[in-house]
Amino acid sequence: MGPNVAQLVKVERARRKRPEPWSVEEACSFLESAQLRHDYLYCAYALILALGLRKGEVLGLTCASLLAALDVHPRIAMQILRHSEIAVTTEVSNHVPSADTRRALRKLGKALGGGSKQKKEGQGKKGKRKQQKRAEEQTAEDGRQES
Incomplete structure (x- = not known):
């Protein structure tokens, strides 16, 4: 048998496009x-x-880790989760973010549109029209998909 000619071919690797993050x-x-x-x-x-x-x-994510992140007292979390020993419940709280981390996440949440109800209620007619238009467009799109 002769040499494998496929080994003589140089193939360029496809370049991966770097994903562009959302604004x-x-x-x-x-x-x-x-x-x-x-x-x-x-x-x-x-x-x-x-x-x-x-x-x-x-x-x-588990219910236990979410309760711990929400600062629910370990005894109450133990009752909710029906753990027989507090040690099982407190094991989860070792992975809870710090107060600084939670503050930063709240700030990020507000930046992503999770602001107060007052702010949302204070939107002018323009904001409400935009929401209504989006809802109508989504309903129309859903109707087209069902057809």
Whole structure:
């Protein structure tokens, strides 16, 4: 048998395009759209955008870790989770973000459109018209997809 001629060919590797991150406006628009469509993954999207979690990290969240992150007292979390020992519950609290981290995340959440109700209620007619127009467009798009 002769030499393998395929080994003589030099093939260039395909260049991976670097993903372009979304702007704050694009992220807000995406979250608003998911919320308007009542997307069951809305909470996961919000966590991914606000916390920078990867898909596997979001799917790995447990009720215990969420209770700990929300500063629920370990005894109460123990009752909710029906743990027989406090040690099991407090094991989770080792992975809770610090107060500084939570403050930074709240600030990020506000930047992504999670502002106060007063701010949202204070939107002018222009903001309400935009929301209504988006909802109508989404309804029309949903109707086209069903056809």
